[in-house]
Amino acid sequence: MTSAEIKAAARRLGADLVGIAPVSRFDGLPAINDPRTFAPETRSVIAVAHRIMRGAFRGIEEGTSFQNTYGCFGKNWAEQFFLAKTVYDLCCEIENDGAEAVPLLSRKYADKEFEPDYQAYAHVCGLGSTGKGGFFLTPEYGHRQRIGFIFTTLELEGDDILEVDFCKECNACMDACPLNAYEGSGTPDLSLCVHCRNGAFTNKNSCDKIDRYAASCGRACMVALENKVGNKFAEKFRKRSVWSRGRDGEQLNLGNQFTGGRCPDKFEGK
Numbered sequence: 001m002t003s004a005e006i007k008a009a010a011r012r013l014g015a016d017l018v019g020i021a022p023v024s025r026f027d028g029l030p031a032i033n034d035p036r037t038f039a040p041e042t043r044s045v046i047a048v049a050h051r052i053m054r055g056a057f058r059g060i061e062e063g064t065s066f067q068n069t070y071g072c073f074g075k076n077w078a079e080q081f082f083l084a085k086t087v088y089d090l091c092c093e094i095e096n097d098g099a100e101a102v103p104l105l106s107r108k109y110a111d112k113e114f115e116p117d118y119q120a121y122a123h124v125c126g127l128g129s130t131g132k133g134g135f136f137l138t139p140e141y142g143h144r145q146r147i148g149f150i151f152t153t154l155e156l157e158g159d160d161i162l163e164v165d166f167c168k169e170c171n172a173c174m175d176a177c178p179l180n181a182y183e184g185s186g187t188p189d190l191s192l193c194v195h196c197r198n199g200a201f202t203n204k205n206s207c208d209k210i211d212r213y214a215a216s217c218g219r220a221c222m223v224a225l226e227n228k229v230g231n232k233f234a235e236k237f238r239k240r241s242v243w244s245r246g247r248d249g250e251q252l253n254l255g256n257q258f259t260g261g262r263c264p265d266k267f268e269g270k
């Protein structure tokens with residue numbers, strides 16, 4: 001299969017984004033991050049992404065639902081079912097053509113020898129780049145995607161590497177953090193994020209460790225980029241003022257009048 005055929009197949013199988021890198025672009029990575037540590041015959045890496053639909057953030061934005069939209073359709077099922085199925089099906093098409101295809105999600109397992117760095121991988125595959133707030137940003141969806149990979153023995157033409165410059169003069173994610181976890185830098189203090197009761201989830205298998213896409217910081221990024229990304233909507237995402245909670249769960253801002261910004265204790269990132 002050629003790069004063009006792989007991209008067409010990925011789109012047909014449900015991918016929203018697909019990018020390709022020759023394995024030489026991974027030269028110089030520590031062995032623990034190098035695809036060839038995992039699969040020595042790898043010649044190309046394919047990045048496949050599914051968008052996280054905007055509607056999956058609605059319940060957390062309104063303080064009305066934390067699991068039964070984002071937890072399922074934005075997080076667990078989005079990665080483990082929908083994205084995994086596209087990656088699997090594309091691997092099968094590649095293997096039908098006689099090349100080996102190794103499927104991989106952006107997750108960290110108990111393997112001690114290999115830890116994929118999904119942001120570095122997606123960057124060299126041409127999907128986008130990491131923004132100031134620590135989110136991987138693409139021109140189409142901003143921070144709203146989950147990304148899987150295929151290591152293949154096929155020699156494929158790579159995509160251009162893309163630098164996304166959305167963060168110029170923007171600090172929305174940092175300004176939105178109720179715990180001041182960024183402390184003026186682009187890397188949030190995860191020892192604070194682990195206590196975040198503003199839509200963050202601990203995710204021990206995720207390479208991010210804390211799933212921050214729907215937290216105050218992630219939703220602020222989505223709002224900041226809604227006129228800049230390719231995936232545009234007829235109406236603005238943010239309809240009401242934002243609810244927030246402090247380090248110990250105290251209500252800092254009641255948010256919208258309808259829900260009072262309630263955040264059920266059992267879903268607060270625990």
Ligand code: SF4
Pocket residue numbers: 176177178179180181182188192193194196197198200210212215216217218
């Ligand atoms: S997850 Fe919570 S504490 Fe961490 S940066 Fe985002 S809003 Fe701040």
Ligand code: SF4
Pocket residue numbers: 131132133134135166167170171172173174220221222224225
């Ligand atoms: S909110 Fe602004 S500064 Fe933060 S990651 Fe998004 S675009 Fe960059």
